[in-house]
Amino acid sequence: MEACSLFSGIGGFEVGLAAAGVHTVLMCENDDLAQSILKLRFPTTRLTSDIRHLKALPSCDIVTAGWPCQDLSQAGRTAGIAGSRSGLVTEVFRLLERKRKPEFVLLENVAFALQLAGGAAIRLVTQEFNRLGYRWAYRVLDSRNFGLPQRRRRVFILASLSADPSAILFEGASFSPNVPDENADKFGFYWTEGNTGLGWSIDAVPPLKGGSSLSIPSPPAIWHMKSSKFTKPGIGDAERMQGFPLGWTDTKCGVASRKRWKLVGNAVSVPVVKWIADRLQVQFLDELSALDEFRVGSKRSHNAASGGPNRCETRYAFPSEGPSHGNIGRLSEFVSTDSEDLSMRAASGFLSRIERSNLKTHPAFIPQLRDYVIA
DSSP states (O other): OEEEEESOTTTHHHHHHHHTTOEEEEEEOOOHHHHHHHHHHOTTSEEESOGGGOOOOOSOSEEEEOOOOTTTOTTTTOOOTTSTTGGGHHHHHHHTOSSSOOSEEEEEEEGGGGTGGGTHHHHHHHHHHHHHTOEEEEEEEEGGGBTOSBOOEEEEEEEESSSOHHHHHTTTTTOOOOOOOTTOSEEEEOTTOOSSOOOOEETSBOOOOSOOTTSSOOOOEEEETTTTEEEEOOHHHHHHHTTOOTTTTOOSSOOOHHHHHHHHHTSOOHHHHHHHHHHHTSOOOOOGGGOGGGEEOTTSOOSEEEEETTEEEEEEOOSOSSOTTOBOOOGGGOOOSSOEEOOHHHHHHHHHHHHTSOOOOOTTHHHHHHHHHHO
């Protein structure tokens, strides 16, 4: 199989596809630093910079695109699908307007796209797939269920001309996921928050992100309860928490870590893409007959759906956001390579905010944080 990757970022789709034996023949990315990483890591693959200037796609079996989420994210501007960044997904459908279409299309975005403006972004995407003759399915998948110690929920939308994408994407949907251990030793949180948000995560970090509302690097923090330590993962840790090899974003050109953080935070988690790509090539393990009990009405909260031309949309609320053989990623099993202590300034500012808030954490968290600041 061969792939074309649009909005490539630092190559999350491409690394996952390559691990499943899929070769990428075209990449499209307009960020200069991301381009330098792609050129270094994929020197023989054609790279273009602006999807709006791309006239046509080369022949390929699958098109992937993690289109910009800034207008859809809860942490972003929430301008919706009409926003200047997230609206670029329409360029994907322009490029699919061709006589010989690729068999598969795989898109990714933030899970909040299902709620923002009544799910307008997802509705636009599925309507376009219907118009182009594709069957489609989408499902929220959490990177933590794929062995990464990061709680990262993203909606993956898979479309196909001849296959049933739900048979590929819904594997493991009825699986009973493991519950995070309340007695864990390590907890992730965002020290840049503390008034109305926290990102509190048990034995995991909250979703890695490119930056905060102040446009500064935004690594999460980790509370080590037994040792009373407060640390931040380094850029190497962040790469590995997304499934990339250590040093993936290091171009040896002295690029500041804050710029690398932005790219890693916006990337697609590699193991999730590999799982989907593996299933594309083993068509198809069909367990859909066991999923009827998870169907929900159109107005109820859901985390998956399927449909297509002349097919009614069916929505589901699945108990699992990962595969049946999922390996839960845990901070307690993650060995850091370049973490550093949370600074006193950062800890003090966070403490003052969370003490005034009603946010819930572990009973020992604020007392230990207070002792950390005082010491």
